[in-house]
Amino acid sequence: MSSYTVPTMAEMASKGESPEVLFWVGCAGSFDERYKAVTQAFVKILNKVGVSFAVLGPEETCTGDPARRAGNEFLFQMQAVANIQVMNGYEVKKVVTACPHCFNTIKNEYPALGGNYEVIHHSQFLQQLINEGKVALQGGGEFKGKKITFHDSCYLGRANNVYEAPREVIKALDVELVEMKRCRTKGLCCGAGGAQMFKEPEPGKKDINVERTEEALSTGASAIAVGCPFCLTMMTDGVKNKEKENEVKVYDLAEMIAKDMGI
Amino acid sequence: MSFLPQLVFLIILGAASYILTKRVIFLKRNILLGKAETRNDQPDNRWKTMLLVAFGQKKMFKRLIPAVLHLFIYVGFVVINLEVLEFVLDGLFGSHRLFAPILGSAYTLAMNVFEFLAVAVLLACLVFLIRRNILKVERFQKPEMKGWPAMDGNLILVIECILMAAILTMNATDQILAARGIEHYTLLGTLAFSAPLHGIFDGMSDGTLIFIERFAWWFHIIGILAFAIYVTYSKHLHIFLAFPNTWYTNLKPKGEMANMPEVTNEVNMMLGIPSETSTDPPAEIGRFGAKDINDLSWVNVLNAYSCTECGRCTAECPANLTGKQLSPRKIMMDVRDRAEEVGKSMDAGGPGLEDGKSLLGDYISKEEINACTSCNACVEACPVNIDPLSIILQMRRYVAMEESGSPAQWNAMFQNMETSFSPWKFSPQDRFNWAESVKEEEMK
Numbered sequence: 001m002s003s004y005t006v007p008t009m010a011e012m013a014s015k016g017e018s019p020e021v022l023f024w025v026g027c028a029g030s031f032d033e034r035y036k037a038v039t040q041a042f043v044k045i046l047n048k049v050g051v052s053f054a055v056l057g058p059e060e061t062c063t064g065d066p067a068r069r070a071g072n073e074f075l076f077q078m079q080a081v082a083n084i085q086v087m088n089g090y091e092v093k094k095v096v097t098a099c100p101h102c103f104n105t106i107k108n109e110y111p112a113l114g115g116n117y118e119v120i121h122h123s124q125f126l127q128q129l130i131n132e133g134k135v136a137l138q139g140g141g142e143f144k145g146k147k148i149t150f151h152d153s154c155y156l157g158r159a160n161n162v163y164e165a166p167r168e169v170i171k172a173l174d175v176e177l178v179e180m181k182r183c184r185t186k187g188l189c190c191g192a193g194g195a196q197m198f199k200e201p202e203p204g205k206k207d208i209n210v211e212r213t214e215e216a217l218s219t220g221a222s223a224i225a226v227g228c229p230f231c232l233t234m235m236t237d238g239v240k241n242k243e244k245e246n247e248v249k250v251y252d253l254a255e256m257i258a259k260d261m262g263i
Numbered sequence: 264m265s266f267l268p269q270l271v272f273l274i275i276l277g278a279a280s281y282i283l284t285k286r287v288i289f290l291k292r293n294i295l296l297g298k299a300e301t302r303n304d305q306p307d308n309r310w311k312t313m314l315l316v317a318f319g320q321k322k323m324f325k326r327l328i329p330a331v332l333h334l335f336i337y338v339g340f341v342v343i344n345l346e347v348l349e350f351v352l353d354g355l356f357g358s359h360r361l362f363a364p365i366l367g368s369a370y371t372l373a374m375n376v377f378e379f380l381a382v383a384v385l386l387a388c389l390v391f392l393i394r395r396n397i398l399k400v401e402r403f404q405k406p407e408m409k410g411w412p413a414m415d416g417n418l419i420l421v422i423e424c425i426l427m428a429a430i431l432t433m434n435a436t437d438q439i440l441a442a443r444g445i446e447h448y449t450l451l452g453t454l455a456f457s458a459p460l461h462g463i464f465d466g467m468s469d470g471t472l473i474f475i476e477r478f479a480w481w482f483h484i485i486g487i488l489a490f491a492i493y494v495t496y497s498k499h500l501h502i503f504l505a506f507p508n509t510w511y512t513n514l515k516p517k518g519e520m521a522n523m524p525e526v527t528n529e530v531n532m533m534l535g536i537p538s539e540t541s542t543d544p545p546a547e548i549g550r551f552g553a554k555d556i557n558d559l560s561w562v563n564v565l566n567a568y569s570c571t572e573c574g575r576c577t578a579e580c581p582a583n584l585t586g587k588q589l590s591p592r593k594i595m596m597d598v599r600d601r602a603e604e605v606g607k608s609m610d611a612g613g614p615g616l617e618d619g620k621s622l623l624g625d626y627i628s629k630e631e632i633n634a635c636t637s638c639n640a641c642v643e644a645c646p647v648n649i650d651p652l653s654i655i656l657q658m659r660r661y662v663a664m665e666e667s668g669s670p671a672q673w674n675a676m677f678q679n680m681e682t683s684f685s686p687w688k689f690s691p692q693d694r695f696n697w698a699e700s701v702k703e704e705e706m707k
Binding site: 002003004005006008025027029030031032036039040043044047048055057058060061062064066067068069070071072073074075077078079081082085104107108109112113154155158159160161185186187188189191192193194195196197198199200201202203204205206207208211212262263 | 325515516517518519520522523526527529530531533534536551552579581582584585586587588589630633634635636637638639640642643656658659660661662663664669670672673675676677680681684685686687689691692693694695696697698700701702703704705706707
């Protein structure tokens with residue numbers, strides 16, 4: 001048996017090859033201890049299915065999303081223009097990412113700066129793989145028959161109208177998908193968007209992630225599924241705040257699929 | 264026959280038109296205090312959005328009870344205004360129920376429809392008054408609603424109740440007089456909703472009834488004209504502006520922030536990239552971001568004038584829900600209040616924008632804009648497609664780029680991004696370390 005491979009764009013280019021899709025890992029996917037596991041799970045799925053992919057590796061930098069949302073347009077554009085130069089240099093056509101913030105920025109905001117790519121979120125990519133029969137699911141594995149709730153991330157849902165792909169992925173696991181009262185277009189933010197991830201909340205009565213976690217817990221789900229690194233952090237912290245971390249787990253979609261595939 | 268009533272009517276109509284025209288000019292000038300922005304792309308899509316969202320009330324139906332009640336008032340407003348046409352013509356020509364002989368039984372049917380709507384509007388307004396003042400629906404109790412906004416909301420509902428009562432009174436007395444064969448009064452078929460009121464008036468003399476009927480007629484038409492003027496001072500302006508406001512909806516994905524081309528030019532120069540626009544003369548660079556209303560787009564100000572302060576945005580805002588200062592509705596109210604202040608000052612020969620005040624600072628605080636998660640819940644919730652988020656983000660741009668006044672943790676994040684190309688302080692060399700353990704793992 002061979003081991004997993006994680007080719008970089010530079011390595012492929014040196015061999016005169018180019019992958020079908022660039023996997024944009026993002027800063028959380030690269031550095032966040034918890035989210036690295038999601039990146040690894042997704043890469044394993046790509047390997048297993050035999051998708052022709054590559055990453056930028058050390059050449060990737062922040063898309064600039066939090067800088068832009070915090071108001072620093074200069075810094076955003078410095079990041080964006082540099083990333084676009086790298087991606088255009090490799091003639092990237094298609095990008096997949098597990099981060100809705102990266103997804104939104106590259107898809108909607110890079111075109112104005114000369115970066116035009118087909119950009120999809122990993123929930124959409126996973127849904128395609130499942131629909132095409134390329135991901136052979138074992139029927140839920142440890143999730144089979146369990147109640148799972150899905151937390152819509154704002155930058156996937158309202159920002160880009162992706163509501164069904166993540167749900168289709170979860171349903172493929174033969175689980176019971178239970179919705180929170182505030183879902184889809186009415187989904188409540190986890191509290192991290194708009195660069196809130198990088199500062200303490202303003203003074204108030206409650207933290208947003210606690211409010212959202214209470215709603216998720218009230219569904220009686222044994223796991224909360226998310227499709228965003230910031231949501232993952234916020235919901236995990238929320239579950240800890242409610243002292244439910246032993247009963248209720250927070251997973252990214254890719255982790256759930258990888259677990260089911262036994263990889 | 265005396266022409267005095269016609270003359271009085273003409274003078275009132277002329278005066279009302281004059282005041283309204285002046286108000287419209289004032290409002291248009293205020294809206295255009297905002298920066299120029301062209302939003303005429305995809306006209307088909309824009310008409311469709313306007314038809315669905317404004318005309319068709321699509322987004323109202325996310326909340327069923329207020330949606331149905333609001334629909335009664337909306338349809339009542341549109342349909343009963345057809346009757347106003349007859350009122351105006353009768354007033355000018357000294358006629359009475361000008362269309363009755365022309366339309367015959369269709370006229371009676373139309374009157375019944377109007378009366379049904381008048382009753383529906385009356386009941387809906389009463390329920391709305393109860394929701395605001397007795398049930399105290401939470402979104403109407405927020406701090407920004409104290410004082411004039413609460414009064415404005417109640418006044419509109421009370422005025423509408425009185426106007427509808429005037430229609431019913433007029434029809435009831437009118438038909439009793441017609442049945443008595445009094446000159447000028449035309450007997451119609453049964454008017455189902457005003458007929459039950461006949462009992463109140465049956466015992467009155469012809470003279471008293473004529474007085475009440477005429478009073479109700481004049482009260483109704485003068486009331487409508489006065490209300491039209493009042494609307495231009497009120498949050499109720501949404502009855503007109505909802506239409507252009509939805510036409511000028513942002514049709515791009517909600518997550519997309521508008522690019523700042525003036526920044527792109529500088530970034531390209533810094534990175535040594537030939538800029539496509541660098542041969543053009545440098546565009547007039549005002550401020551980066553928005554400090555005052557003239558830094559915003561005119562569409563932002565139009566949004567503010569279209570807001571009827573229903574508070575659906577604030578009710579969905581995660582920051583507001585958890586007790587932060589931010590209320591998207593207040594942002595819109597502040598933009599409008601500031602536009603009004605500047606406009607009035609300009610008309611009075613005052614300093615206008617140069618009055619030493621500004622939207623950010625005097626109306627909206629940094630704490631408010633810093634609390635926003637940019638989640639778009641407010642934008643999604645608005646029944647007329649107002650975009651409070653756009654305004655918040657433009658103000659953040661001003662604070663970050665003109666004042667370097669962002670929260671300290673954001674400034675630290677900026678610094679990390681500048682030096683390590685990540686919002687967190689990690690070494691860029693370690694970015695690809697995550698792959699090492701995967702590469703060592705045997706593929707199952």
